[in-house]
Amino acid sequence: MPQVKRLFLPYTNQFKGETVIHSKEICFMKFLFAWASVFLFLLASTNPAFSQNPExxxxxxxxxDSNLPLPGANIYWESEPQKGVVSDENGRFLIGKTGLPSKLVVSFIGFTVSIRVISEKDLGKELRFFLKAEELSLEEIIIRDRRPDENVKSLDMGKTTIPIETIKNIPALFGEVDLLRSLQLLPGVQTAGEGTTGLFVRGGSADQNLIQLDGAPVYNPSHFFGFFSVFNPDALSGVEFYKGNIPANYGGRISSLIDVSLREGNYEKIKGEGGIGTISSRLTLDGPLFSDKSSFVFSGRRTYADLFLRLSSDPNIKNNDLYFYDLSGKFSFKVGDKDKISISSYFGSDFLGLSGQFGLGWNNWVSSAQWTRNISERTYFDLNVYHSKYKYAVNFDDADNGFRWDNVLSESGARAEWGFVPNEKTELKWGMHTQYYHFAPINFVPDPGASIEPINTNARNGLQNNFFVSGSRDISQRLKVDAGLRWGIYQQVGKGIEYRYEGNQPGPNVSITDSLSFGTLESMKTYQGFEPRLSVRYLIREDLSFKASYNRNFQYVQVASNSSAGLPIDRWVPAGTYIEPVRGDQYSVGLFKNLNQNKWELSLEGYYKDFKNVIDLRQGANVLFTDNVETELLAGVGYAYGLEALLRKNIGKTTGWLAYTYSRTWRKIEGISEGDWYRPRFDRPHDVTLVLNHEFSKRWSSALTFVYTTGQAVTFPIGTYEVDNQSLPLYGNKRNEDRFPDYHRMDASVTWKNVDRGRKWKGSWNFSIYNLYGRKNPFSYQFGDIINEQIDFDPGLNEEVLSRRPGVVMTYLFTFLPAITYNFKF
Incomplete structure (x- = not known):
């Protein structure tokens, strides 16, 4: 386990932050009118008259090997390679016929090419192509899951797809491979601090990211207070990360979408993989279930930090508990040639117990079912039904102040989506998404005989219906457009109570004049909003393109917390009478260039985001135990802007990327920082990331990462004042005017694996070092008196006070931290 180490420094004005002079100049484009015009054109272009080749x-x-769909494959006629198409996310494609018979070529980087002669008898049939993975030589190591020119030719902006194998190669804290920490290495993504998995994307807070597993939202995606994410990489098939231009079929968060998918089991034979690491071990099994038409996959992971605690001779350590575990499973069924059904579930749990006197535990339980049907060669249907539940509980065993405190929140939903591909140049999608939120009452029950009072609150519930439609169209060989519209209707519903305040303005010192009771599902407050989406790609040359996009999103649930890192007890609050939904508008433009026959990718993206009704806490707010949370919140506006540069190498013995981000974010809320513009804690202007992977031989490979970022914005004292002969820090009215020192760190790892000689068991060893050069990055600062030159002076020991001076205590978590992991497959 990490040791908390502290240094003390002179209490001077060395931490005083920079003076920022800024102005806000906004030039809004009329994207809504442009979207409507383009969308009408897309609808008109689906008329058969626009299709030059109806067959x-x-x-x-x-x-x-896996029988899984292969997205991004290239399909073209051998006689007309310039008129090719690309398979969609489900591996489907539709290509206009040429003179038959003719040879159809299907290819994908890293796979053998499939060539089939197509004749008239194949018209009207659903053809299937199976591509076999090539044995990659040392000279040609390729990051797959992306077609070679996707960076230039796709409509995607602010979207990244990271292969799971790439994530596994990145050096990790305690050797524990982590999905969310890997995303922190991408441009435009900031972190909450040392060791945490919280993500702050393009000026948004951590709760403004929609993190979903097989279509179901995950409300607390972390283990160990944010040091590890809940996602076991062995159980995943992939992750798609959208930080701009979120598709119209998804919504509910204003900053990003992290779409994680559990992998399907193998349909042919039983396989397994896992690992034994410094802090945890994991095992995954998959294979056919009943026949070659069904499969299963089970995955489990558990830490054993609590076992090491038992070895201590100190009873204050020996009697503690500290662990997490997670389990996941997925069943897949092929029902005929047109239907496929999958059922998946995830459960994860954490617990921290201190000598039987204090206990804190939390868990996620996420389940979903999906039905996919190919209605015809041009039309498909997807149905996703899910339930996500998050629960935490706190126990404190004390004769005078003992209590039990727990809370539950959940979301249930169903999403139905239809897709229609009238021709190879046009694709349409439409559907609806229904969500029900339940935020249970806080349950705070004192122990018998305790002197504290119980706390009673009321449930908060929300019902949301969304309707969406989108379409993409190749206007010409150079110009491609995608437009979408999402319409959300949200209602705060009963069973619940709505309070009325004097002057209709809730506040900590405002009197409650009345309260209204609402029955089950009775409407309390309604909001609705249109969310247009538009993206354009213009191909300047075959290897150079310009892209632009506009995205509007509404968020109807958010976190009320004074911690930017995210805690298990964070309180989620739905929109209601006094809390309006957050609205976010993002404008972005970019240039995308491929070099040296697609071996290198270069991109430059700029963005501007505008926030409305964004919330923050009043000074000294308490939101955990109040039924009147609206009295502790203030709402206002904000904006963010930035420039992101990315250079990525995909092919060769050495792969990886170099990224730089310049970004700023500001908030303005009446009642905070004297009503002036202020920086959230995650405003960190400069960010540099380097990720390198190198293959020395078939046995040896290595990886290295380096990160540098501006220190997070914080508030330092402006002076001191005396209370009971003790000097205490005095804080001003301005918020986050100062900064921590800049953060930087280098990690490295080396992997040795057995040569593949056809054996069933394949093993490898990974040796990693977190914080290679031992940088003491600050986790927190504490301002106060340093007595007798001791950081932890205890006045209860009746020691004589020989000296007293103001000082600063810096806490840091990790320096040089090695780890070793054994990974295996069979």
């Missing part, structure tokens, strides 16, 4: 060849591309 098409349809099919689906699969990976042979």
């Amino acid at each position: 098409n060849i349809s099919g689906q591309v699969f990976e042979m």
Whole structure:
């Protein structure tokens, strides 16, 4: 386990922050009118009169070893390679016919090419192509899951797809491979601090990210207070990260979408993989379930930090508990040639117990079911039903102040989506998404005989219906457009109570004049909003493109917390009478260039975001135990802007990327920082990331990461005042005017693996070092008196006070931290 180490420094004005002079100049484009015009054109272009070739060849591309759909495959006629198409996320494609018979070529980097002669008898059939993975030589190591020119030719802006194998190669804290910490290495993503998995994307807070697993939201995606994410990489098939241009079929958060998918089991034979690490071990099994038409996958992971605690001779350590575990499973069924059904579930739990006197535990339980049907060669249907539940509980065993405190929140929903591909140049999607939020009453029950009072609150519930439609169209060989519209209707519903305040303005010192009771599902407050989406790609050359996009999102649930890192007890609050939904508008433009036959990718993206009704806490607010949380919150506006540069190498013995981000974010809320613009804690202007992977031989490989970022914005004291002969820090009215020192760190790892000689068991060893050069990055600062030159002077020991001076105590978590992990497959 990490040791908390502290240094003390002179209490001077060395931490005083910079003076910021800024102005806000906004030039809004009329994107809504542009979206409407483009969308009407897309609808008109689906008319058969616009299709020059009404007869098409349809099919689906699969990976042979796993039988999984292969998105991004290239399909073209051998005689007309310039008129090719690309398979969608489900491996489907539709290509206009040419003179038959003719050879159809299906290819994907890292796989063998499939060539089939197509004749008239194949018209109207659903063709299937199975591509086999090539044995990659040392000279040609390729980051797959992306077609070679996708960076330039796709419509995606602010979207990143990271292969799971790439994530596994990145050096990790305690050797524990982590999905969310890998995303922190991308441009435009900031962190909460040392060791945490919280993400702050393009000026948004951590709760403004929609993190979902097989379509179900995950409300607390971390273990160990944010040091590890809940996602076991062995159980995942992939992750898609959107920090701009979120598709219209998803919504509910204003900053980003992290779409994580559990992998399907193998349909042919039983396989397994896992690892034994410094802090945890994991095991995954998959294979056919009943026949080659069904499969399963089970995955489990557990830490054993609590076992090491038992070895201590100190009873204050020996009697403590500290662990987490997670379990996940997925069943997949192929029902005929057109239908597929999958059922998945995840459960994860954490517990911290101190000598039987204090206990804190929390868990996630996420389940979903999905039905996919190919209605015809041009139309498909997807149905996703889910339930996500998050619970935490705190126990304190004390004769005078003992209590039990627990809370539950959940979301249930169903999403239905239809897709129609009238021709190879046009694709349409539409559907609806229904969500029900339940935030249970806080349950705070004192122990018998305790002197504290119980706390009673009321449940808060929300019902949301969303309707969406989107379409993409190749206007010409150079110009491609995607437009979408999402309409959300949100209601705060009973069973619940609504308080009325004097002057209709809630506040900590405002009297409650009345309260209204509402029955189950009775409407209390309604909000609705249109969320247009628009993106354009113009191909300047075959290897250079310009892209622009506009995105509007509404968020109807958010976190009320004074911790930017995210805690298990953070309180989620839904929109209601006094808390309006947050609105975010993002404008972005970018240039995308590929070099040296697609071996290198270069991109430059700029963005501007505008926030409305964003909330923050009053000074000294208490939101955990109040039924009147609206009295502790203030709302206002904000904006963020930035420039992101990314250079990425995909092919060769050395792969990786170099990223730089310049970004700023500001808030303005009446009642905070004297009503002036102020910086949230995650405003960190400069961010540099380097990720390198190198293959020395078939046995040896290495990885290295380096991160540098501006220190987070904080508030330092402006002076001191005396209370009971003790000097205490005095804080001003301005918020986050100062900064921590800049943060930087280097991690490295080396992997040795057995040569593949056809054996079933394949093993490898990974040796990693976190914080290679031992940088003492600050986790927190504490301002107060340093007595007798001791950081932890205890006046209860009746020691004589020989000296007293003001000082600063810096706490840091990790310096040089090695780890070792054994990974295996069979």
